[in-house]
């Protein structure tokens with residue numbers, strides 16, 4: 303399967319925080335959702351994908367090309383959507399188009415007008431007067447108007463109302479139909495991913511915990527509930543985190559099949575949501 307993004311052993315160190323040794327591939331033709339707690343390193347990783355930040359070590363390749371020799375070509379093929387207004391605030395969409403369009407060989411005026419109409423965006427109103435949803439739409443319209451093959455978005459649905467969020471997800475799904483596009487986006491709203499993601503990449507404290515298809519995540523991860531006496535130093539190894547209470551234990555496993563083999567019917571095995579996985583893996587647990 304072709305990869306549009308490849309990070310090889312990428313490390314970036316800040317004072318007090320680092321993104322460590324990330325090996326990571328984004329598959330062409332799919333939607334990958336990027337999750338992780340606040341400060342996990344998602345934006346830092348996205349910035350390295352966009353060459354807005356240089357890694358201290360490792361390699362970043364997009365479309366099999368590196369930024370050192372192919373920056374312009376890579377940027378032509380990416381649409382980057384931020385959570386916020388990245389454009390000069392006093393400008394309107396007409397001005398912005400005038401500035402942005404010449405930068406892209408593949409800029410398509412007709413497509414731009416199509417999205418402006420579809421998103422119901424005013425061309426003559428200053429962007430600073432746009433609502434957050436309108437800003438997101440404008441940013442997306444620009445990204446789409448140069449026929450970007452890869453759309454990278456940093457928290458595109460943050461701060462959007464539920465209706466617009468769903469419309470945006472529907473639109474992203476529509477964009478995926480022809481199979482040539484790839485979408486990579488970070489989010490804290492894990493239910494958005496249930497609607498749209500094919501792959502989930504999960505980052506925690508600067509490390510990539512997994513990058514799996516949604517089917518694999520559903521197959522591997524589970525919440526397990528049972529009596530405390532079932533736990534001993536051996537059986538506990540089946541779990542990534544255990545929460546004990548006087549009434550029994552609740553634990554997360556990343557190997558649901560193994561738990562089934564070991565415990566059989568003596569435990570209750572339930573589907574783990576992405577929120578469950580994030581919660582347990584972030585150690586937000588009170589061991590009782």
Ligand SMILES: Nc1ncnc2c1ncn2[C@@H]1O[C@H](COP(=O)(O)OP(=O)(O)OP(=O)(O)O)[C@@H](O)[C@H]1O
Pocket residue numbers: 316317319338339340341342343344345346347
């Ligand atoms: N330029 C920088 N200099 C120093 N520290 C930085 C810099 N950029 C980010 N950090 C730190 O790196 C850590 C990870 O930040 P990052 O924005 O990548 O996380 P995130 O997963 O995107 O978080 P959120 O979900 O809250 O947006 C944070 O502790 C942040 O303070």
